[in-house]
Amino acid sequence: MDSMQPNPAAGADAPSGPCGTRVVLEGRGVTKSYILDEIEVKALCGVDIQVCEGEMLAIMGPSGSGKSTLMHIVGLLDRPTHGTVTIDGQDVSRMEPNELAAVRNKRIGFVFQAFNLLSRTTALANVELPLVYAGVAGAERTRRAREALERVGLGERLGHMPNQLSGGQQQRVAIARALVTEPSIVLADEPTGNLDSKSGIEVMAFLQELNETGITIVLVTHDERVARHATRAVEIRDGVIVADRAIEDRIDAAAELVALGGGA
Amino acid sequence: MNLVESLRIALKALGANKVRSALTMLGVIIGVAAVILLVAIGSGVQGEITGQIEGLGANRRFVFPGNVSGGPGGGGGGGGPGATIRKQFSLEDANLLQRRLGSEAIVVPVVQAAGTLKAGNRTVRSTIAAANENGDDVFNADYLAGRHYNRTEYTTAARVVMLGKTPADELFPGQNPVGREVSINGERFTVIGQLAGRGGTLSGDQDNQVYMPTTTAQRLLSTRDLSSIIVKAVDPERVDLIKAQTQQFFRPSFGDEFTVFTQEQTLGILSSLLGTLTVMLAGIAGISLLVGGIGIMNIMLVSVSERTREIGIRKAVGARTHDILSQFVIEAVVLSVAGGVVGIVLGWAGSAALTQFVPTEVTWWAVTLAFFFSAAVGIFFGVYPAWKASRLDPIEALRYE
Numbered sequence: 001m002d003s004m005q006p007n008p009a010a011g012a013d014a015p016s017g018p019c020g021t022r023v024v025l026e027g028r029g030v031t032k033s034y035i036l037d038e039i040e041v042k043a044l045c046g047v048d049i050q051v052c053e054g055e056m057l058a059i060m061g062p063s064g065s066g067k068s069t070l071m072h073i074v075g076l077l078d079r080p081t082h083g084t085v086t087i088d089g090q091d092v093s094r095m096e097p098n099e100l101a102a103v104r105n106k107r108i109g110f111v112f113q114a115f116n117l118l119s120r121t122t123a124l125a126n127v128e129l130p131l132v133y134a135g136v137a138g139a140e141r142t143r144r145a146r147e148a149l150e151r152v153g154l155g156e157r158l159g160h161m162p163n164q165l166s167g168g169q170q171q172r173v174a175i176a177r178a179l180v181t182e183p184s185i186v187l188a189d190e191p192t193g194n195l196d197s198k199s200g201i202e203v204m205a206f207l208q209e210l211n212e213t214g215i216t217i218v219l220v221t222h223d224e225r226v227a228r229h230a231t232r233a234v235e236i237r238d239g240v241i242v243a244d245r246a247i248e249d250r251i252d253a254a255a256e257l258v259a260l261g262g263g264a
Numbered sequence: 265m266n267l268v269e270s271l272r273i274a275l276k277a278l279g280a281n282k283v284r285s286a287l288t289m290l291g292v293i294i295g296v297a298a299v300i301l302l303v304a305i306g307s308g309v310q311g312e313i314t315g316q317i318e319g320l321g322a323n324r325r326f327v328f329p330g331n332v333s334g335g336p337g338g339g340g341g342g343g344g345p346g347a348t349i350r351k352q353f354s355l356e357d358a359n360l361l362q363r364r365l366g367s368e369a370i371v372v373p374v375v376q377a378a379g380t381l382k383a384g385n386r387t388v389r390s391t392i393a394a395a396n397e398n399g400d401d402v403f404n405a406d407y408l409a410g411r412h413y414n415r416t417e418y419t420t421a422a423r424v425v426m427l428g429k430t431p432a433d434e435l436f437p438g439q440n441p442v443g444r445e446v447s448i449n450g451e452r453f454t455v456i457g458q459l460a461g462r463g464g465t466l467s468g469d470q471d472n473q474v475y476m477p478t479t480t481a482q483r484l485l486s487t488r489d490l491s492s493i494i495v496k497a498v499d500p501e502r503v504d505l506i507k508a509q510t511q512q513f514f515r516p517s518f519g520d521e522f523t524v525f526t527q528e529q530t531l532g533i534l535s536s537l538l539g540t541l542t543v544m545l546a547g548i549a550g551i552s553l554l555v556g557g558i559g560i561m562n563i564m565l566v567s568v569s570e571r572t573r574e575i576g577i578r579k580a581v582g583a584r585t586h587d588i589l590s591q592f593v594i595e596a597v598v599l600s601v602a603g604g605v606v607g608i609v610l611g612w613a614g615s616a617a618l619t620q621f622v623p624t625e626v627t628w629w630a631v632t633l634a635f636f637f638s639a640a641v642g643i644f645f646g647v648y649p650a651w652k653a654s655r656l657d658p659i660e661a662l663r664y665e
Contacts, residue, residue: 077580078659098584105582116577116662120280132269133582177581 019232019246024216025051025074025185029083032069032239043069045239046083051185056208056217058230058247063222066239068189071220075108075187076100105133109178111207113190115170117162117177123149124158127176134181148176152206168199175206185216192226198260204229205253229253267594270587274595277567285599288563291556292603292641293610296634298549300611301618303630306542308615308623313535325507327493327514328523329353351521352489355478357514358396361493364513369506370398372494375481381474382447383435390431392448393473394481395494408432410442410457413477421479426457430472448474451484546630550637556603557641564596564649575653576661589654596646597639604638 032044043066051057051074061067072078074085076092085093092103109130110116117126127145136144149155152172162170171191178186188207192200208229211217219230227233228251235243278285329352358373365371375394380387393399397415413424425446432441441455453476461471482488495510497503507524514522568575575588608631615624 072659077662078657098586101579101582101584104580110580112662116573116580118574118577121276129578130581133578133584133587137266137269181582 019052019055021052021054023050024053024088026086027074027083030070030073030080030085031082032073033081042239047241049074049234049241051216051218053216054214055232056211056219056230058219058221058227058233059236060221060227060233061236065236067220067236070236071187071189071218074218075110076104105130105181107183107185109181109183109186111171111174111178111186111188111191113193115174117170117173119162122159122161123154123165123173126173127180130177130181144180148180151179152176167195168202171195171203172206185218186210187218189220201253201256201260205257208253270590270594273591274598277595278598284563288559288599289603289606291559292553292600292638293607295549295553295556296604296607296638297611297614298552299546299634300608300626300630301614302545302549303542304611304615304624304626305618305622306538306545307627308625310535310538311625312623325495325503325510325524325526327495327510330521330523351518353493354488354490358490358493361510361513365506365509368498368502370496370498372396372398373478373490374492374494375478376491377485379448379474381431381435383444386435388431388434391473392476392481394476394478396478399475406460408458408460409440412457418477418479421477421483423451423453423480424456424476425453426459426475427455428459428471428473429461431474432458449484553637553641557600557645560596560599560642561645561649564592564646568592568649568653572656572661572664575656576658576664579658580662585654589650592650592653593643593646596650597642600638600642604635607638608634
């Protein structure tokens with residue numbers, strides 16, 4: 001998808017974001033409303049959000065605040081009722097579903113609270129899935145999927161089905177799947193929500209490690225402590241952003257693991 | 265995503281629900297097997313009739329007493345339509361006709377009637393088919409044993425008979441009947457020949473016949489009449505000339521009260537009737553294939569709603585509309601084509617098993633038609649559920665519980 005490469009002109013003109021680097025993902029005036037029993041319910045009311053290249057942004061808020069809706073919209077899984085979403089300066093909010101699918105496939109990796117792995121499908125085949133739709137075939141596809149699984153420490157469990165893996169391992173498969181197309185952005189929606197605390201810390205350690213390799217990460221959580229693994233936090237309440245701050249006391253998940261006596 | 269990929273995914277999904285897939289296929293299996301079987305029976309019977317026509321040759325003309333208006337109606341076996349008969353043929357007519365036509369044609373006087381055969385304490389109802397020494401030209405059959413009656417036996421009205429397969433089997437099971445005695449309508453006859461079986465046909469059971477000289481039959485039945493006269497042209501090219509001469513011969517004494525026609529005409533009509541019947545049967549069987557297709561659609565709709573979440577996951581990681589569409593269409597097509605192949609095999613086996621009762625012939629066109637029709641059923645009934653799946657909103661699908 002040539003059209004999805006950063007537009008040089010737009011890139012040069014792109015205003016640097018709240019953390020000083022280029023803005024890779026931007027929502028402007030994003031409104032999302034649903035009709036429930038003939039009553040219009042607003043999940044988001046004109047949110048402006050910018051995600052800078054290489055940062056790890058936490059979107060925080062209680063359940064029902066609209067944080068997941070916002071993530072889905074900036075992740076191109078959902079469309080805003082009003083407002084625009086741009087990736088690398090290109091407006092994607094009016095794209096066709098198939099174009100959006102191509103952008104998601106190439107640029108964005110997803111990690112969900114419920115893992116969302118295909119059941120009765122091996123870890124390897126699950127990780128291969130985005131490559132299937134990217135048109136990568138055969139040995140090349142298997143090699144890249146295996147490498148991604150090795151990267152999350154599951155090189156020994158390629159043939160395991162999701163139900164043969166622990167929650168933490170399943171989430172690592174999901175992370176491998178998010179990484180396999182080498183996206184520039186990874187969106188994680190309550191990635192630790194279904195995990196015990198040690199597995200949760202392991203997952204956060206992986207996300208921090210990814211972030212250090214230059215991948216932009218957007219993390220949606222209601223948990224203050226999880227949010228402290230990020231570099232910046234945006235707080236949303238009733239569909240409106242109420243706070244936007246840099247994280248001062250960032251938690252290093254790897255150090256935390258060492259403190260727990262485990263190690264990844 | 266290419267076809268191989270889609271096929272792999274489809275097979276995996278179908279394998280995950282083996283019983284359900286098998287039951288869904290069953291509808292198509294039954295439909296396709298029914299189409300193959302019914303068409304096989306239809307074509308088999310038609311083929312046999314065509315074979316008979318070819319066996320008889322195109323150079324025969326049948327002359328029946330009475331004017332059969334509106335085409336031949338009496339059929340090859342009967343004594344002609346009774347209502348219009350005013351005058352009967354006699355042996356004299358046949359002999360005079362033979363003399364008129366000379367060596368250009370062979371004239372065979374035919375008597376057909378029902379008779380009861382007895383040998384020891386065994387009895388069988390059969391058809392007496394009488395001709396002259398050229399009867400072989402009319403009832404062309406293979407001999408298992410013995411011989412045809414000769415000219416002398418014909419002129420002397422000898423009490424000799426040849427048995428068809430059925431009376432031979434009934435009266436002398438497992439034995440050679442040649443040289444044995446049978447009684448027909450209370451009179452005693454010597455068996456001089458036994459014919460091989462030819463199978464039943466729609467123009468009558470040709471095996472359940474007993475053959476004897478026309479003169480013998482006339483004496484047995486106390487009649488001077490003939491059922492029909494068969495005229496065979498020696499040179500097939502001259503058959504129309506022979507027909508014209510035959511008509512000229514009969515006109516002065518019979519007026520319009522005789523009918524000349526070919527057996528092909530009767531069989532041709534029968535054959536086209538059977539063709540229509542075959543198409544009708546195939547149509548009825550086709551309806552069951554349609555029902556099978558609706559079964560596929562039903563199960564695909566269930567499958568799509570069960571796998572909404574899977575569709576959501578696939579879309580989230582980059583599946584486009586046509587990827588999902590082709591995945592589900594191919595799944596439906598695999599179901600219907602697999603069902604079609606199994607149905608073809610079953611239909612084939614079924615018609616092979618039926619051959620001992622009914623002539624069957626599995627035609628390539630019925631197989632091809634059934635195969636492509638089942639594939640078309642899969643595509644037709646698979647497209648709607650697949651379209652539904654492909655239109656799912658990724659986030660709605662992911663939220664689906």
